[in-house]
Amino acid sequence: MNGSGKRWGQDYPAPSEWKAMVENGGSSTMNPLEKSVWIWSDGGCDNVNQYVEFRHEFTLSNASEHAQLYISADSEYAVWINGRFADSGQYDDFPDHKAYDGLPIGHLLQQGENVLCILAYYQGVNSFQYIKGRPGLIYALETEEMTIRSGSDASYRQSPAYTSGQMPMSTAQLGFTFEYDAAHNDRWIESGYRMSGEWKRFDTVAAPDAIYPSLYERPIRKLDVKNRCRSHVTTQGVYERQNAGADAIVAELMQCDYLSHRLSRSLFEVGGSLSLPSSEGLSIRPGMFHENGGVYLVLDMKREECGFLELELDAEEGVVLDIAHGEHLDDLRVRASVRGKHFATRYRCGKGRQTFTHYMKRWAGRYLQLHISGVTEKFVLYYAGLRAVEYPVQNKGEFCCPDRLHRKIEQVAVRTLHLCMHEHYEDTPWREQALYAMDSRNQALCGYYCFGEYDFPAASNRLFGEGLKEDGFLELTAPARSPFTIPSFSFIWIVQLEEHLLYSGDIGQAGVMIGTVIRMMEKHMGNIRNGLLLTPGSSSYWNFYDWERGLNGASATAPDYKGLQGTRFDAPLNLFFVMALEAAGRMAHACGNRMAARHYQETADGVKAAIHEAFWDSAARAYRTYLGGTEGEHYAELTQSLALCARACPEPLAAPLRKRLSGRDNGLVPVTLSYALFKFKALLDEPEAYGQMVFDAIADDWGHMLYSGATSFWETKEGAEAFGQAGSLCHGWSAIPVYFYYAYILGVKPVEPGFRVFRIEPVISVFHQAEGRIPTPYGVIRVEWKQTKDGFVLNLEHPEGTTRQQSEPKPFDPGA
Known part of the structure; x- marks a missing residue:
């Protein structure tokens, strides 16, 4: 089934076609999986949380150095060739059109007998980066002499080691936890394995007559599965378990286990290493275990990491490891369970030396906690930790200033950004791994400067575009189906699209997305009343603007929320709408639609005037946040910042408003870390007056996190205690200092798409010198400036093809 029929008009190609159409002038490429068959166990039944093993044996006359494996699955896969791991990881996509991967696997093949083994996972319930589809696996292994395809030559069985079916949810955003019993791992991925009667051949004749998704090539690079992260046993002891019923959730048990510290020399045999991986291993004395508990270990990887859980150990069969992961030890343990969120799993040991890697879901954090039970004779730990998984980017940007704190903030912000990049931008790799428009706008803006990466944000943008709903708003996350959305995020997505054009110069991407933008703008302009955009009032909308009081739409998340009472207009929503209108105008102009560009700019000008007329409080000398509804008087830094950034505040009032915004005790509800972007940008319109204040605020807030031991930047300044003790300590939107160091201290900003024309206006009131590199599609811009006794x-x-703007920029004229 082609996904283009219901969602994509003729002016907007389906995602499965857009890349080929742009690159090949309208022609589509050959699908290497066209002759393969979608397969699954038991006729394709779609029970939730299924782990299915597939094995395909074949013979080659000669080794095939250039062989490729093309593969796609709903929901995840891991591949082994002749017992050696090849790759894993399905791109996050939509159930009616799915990405396939092309994996170079020739180096794993051999002359003679070969075996392709695939562990496939089907989630089967919606989450924040997955939409329930039909369980299935499809592949084609192409060699010079033959092609091996999914179909009747494939054998399958339900995994005997993984627990399939209903399990506790880790979080609503991530999906299920997992359990694994290594005693039931019969080494099925090895070449010499012989299949027993439980294995079945896929019956293409008996397979149900089903409509399967169309396929397109993965739009971004594959993730790198890298080395093990080193871990260190930072504390240890014995634990006692309380009231462990048969249906108890592992994470909740771990959270409530009684812990009692022991010195390492009392727990471990002499000669073991507390640093892992260890060739000699860490041997635990069997006498430390008892019937209702055992030994606990807390391992520190020294910094935030993201990757696949990996274990290597030697044990007797039936020994149980309960394993939790987390970002801090504020509770003097890993916080395994909080507010119905579960960050733990169970591994049952087989007999002897064994290695296990869970490829179906990434974990993130700094710490692991192991509760080990059932040991009577032997337990030796060689490794427990994460095998790092990263999106392959280079740090093409470079920033240097005289202040060591600011240099460290830039380095940690870049790492935070990288930790939140996998199949798409993620808010946090620990708790959600979800793509939000507000978060991803911050991330993309920073990534252009430090990575010079354009394909990745383009792919994230397209995922959002596929989530356009009938009301003109996007889904809350992508790919996902959510019962509610955040209206302002849809508008900031349009801003993100125009910024992608500006930084990347990719007019093809803009041309693909402009159809969605036009449909959105037409829908929302129809909801203007008395010059202002009406706030959507049903329970389908979470009118969220920031996490501070009066801005977080808190009641909207309550189970019995019925929507707004009465008619309401929100200044932040209207200001985001203005930004979206102007961004849409610039996109339309670049795509040759000058009529639409002029219309959007004229509409934006009208809404700006209405915003000032309706929301400006001359007595308070500030903009109100709300009009109508049940909200009381509310004045926020965010509202003032947006009014300044959107140029809705008349110039005579702008300077005094900035002065008030800059004050410590300004009487306004403050912004949080992510929305500080707008406050900083508003103040930096007067860089000599407020530059020092902005970068002092960055030093204070981001420096506070560093001085608190952060190795990545947090969701909010409250850290782990935020959101009922579920705050994230690695959040992509908090990478925003990167943008300000490059765009303001180095001072380089694009004026025309792709930096074809760029402006350089460094803020020189903060440091006496700075230097760095800014990647562009044309090459690198190198900047070095200093203030000397003779002047600046x-x-x-x-690079060739780029021009520095020599004069003041002209106002945007969509009709020019």
């Missing part, structure tokens, strides 16, 4: 000195190198 600037050294600039820029």
Whole structure:
């Protein structure tokens, strides 16, 4: 079934076609899986949380150095060739059109007998990065002499080691936890394995007559599965378990286990290493275990990491490891369970030396906690930790200033950003791994400067575009189906699209997305009343603007929320709408639609005037946040910042408003970390007056996290205690200092798409010198400036094809 029929008009190609159409002038490429068959166990039954093993044996006359494996699955896969791991990881996509991967596997093949083994996982319930589809696996292994395809030559069985079916949810955003019993791992991935009667051949004749998704090539690079992260046993002891019923959730048990510290020399045999991986291993004395508990270990990887859980150990069969992961030890243990969220799993040991890697879901955090029970004779731990998984990017940007704290903030912000990039931008790799528009706008803006990465944000943008609903708003996350959405995020997504054009110069991407933007704008302009956009009032909308009081739409998340009472207009929503209108105008102009560009700009000008007329409080000398509804008087830093950024505040009032915004005791509800972007940008319109204040605020807030031991930046300044003790300590939107160091201290901003024309206006009131590199599609811009006794000195190198703007920028004229 082609996904283009219901969602995509003729002016907007389906995602499965857009890349080929752009690159090949409208022609589509050959689908290497066209002759393969979607397969699954038991006729394709779609019970939730299924782990299914597939084995396909074949013979080659010669080794095939250039062989490729093309593969797609709903929901995840891991591949082994002749017992050696090849790759894993389905791209997050939509059930009616799915991405396939092309994996180079020739180096794993051999002359003679070969075996392809695949563990496939089907989630089967919606989450924040997955939409329930039909369980299935499809593949084609192409060699010079033959092609091996999924179909009747494939054998399958339900995994005997993984627990399939209903399990506790880790979080609503992530999906299920897992359990694994290594005693039932019969080494099925090895070449010499012989299949027993439980294995079945897939019956293509008996397979149900089903409509399967169309396929397109993965739009971004595959993730790198890298080395093990080193871990260190930072504390240890014995634990006692309380009231462990048969249906008890592992994470909740671990959270409530009684812990009693022991010195390492009393727990471990002499000669073991507390640092892992260890060739000699860490041997635990069997006498430390008892019937209702055992030994606990807390392992520290020294910094936030993201990857696949991996274990290597030697044990007797039936020994149980309960394993939790987390970002802090605020409770003097890993916080395994909080507010119905579960960050733990169970591994039952087989007999002897064994290695296990869970490829179906990434974990993130700094710490692991192991509760080990059932040991009577032997337990030796060689490794427990994460095998790092990263999106392959280079740090093409470079920033250097005289202040060591700011240099460290930039480095940690870049790492935070990288930790939140996998199949798409993620808010947090620990708790959600979800793509939100507000978060991803911050992330993309930073990534252009430090990574010079354009394909990745483009793919994230397209995922959002596929979530456009009939009301003109996007789904809350992508790919996902959510019962509610955040209206302002849809508008910031349009801003993100125009920024992608500006930084990447990719007019093809803009041309693909402009159809969605036009449909959105037409829908929302129809909801303007008396010059203002009406706030959507049903329970389908979470009118969220920031996490501070009066801005977080808190009641909207309550189970019995019925929507807004009465008619309401929100200044933040209207200001985001203005930004979206102007961004849509610039996109339309770049795509040759000048009529739409002029219309959007004229509409934006009208809404700006209405915002000032309706929301400006001359007595308070500030903009109200709300009009109508049940909200009382509310004045926020965010509202003032947005009014300044959107140029809705008339110039005579702008300078005094900035002055008030800059004050510590300004009487306004403050912004949080992510929305500080707008406050900083508003103040930096007067860089000599407020530059020092902005970068002092970055030093205070982001420096506070560093001085608190952060190795990545947090969701909010409250850290782990935020959101009922479920705050994230690695959040992509908090990478925003990167943008301000490059765009303001180095001072380089694009004026025309792709930096074809760029502006350099460094803020020189903060440091006496700075230097760095800014990647562009044309090459690297190198900047070095300093203040000397003879005045300001600037050294600039820029690539051929780019031009420095020599005069003040002209106002945007959509009709020009």
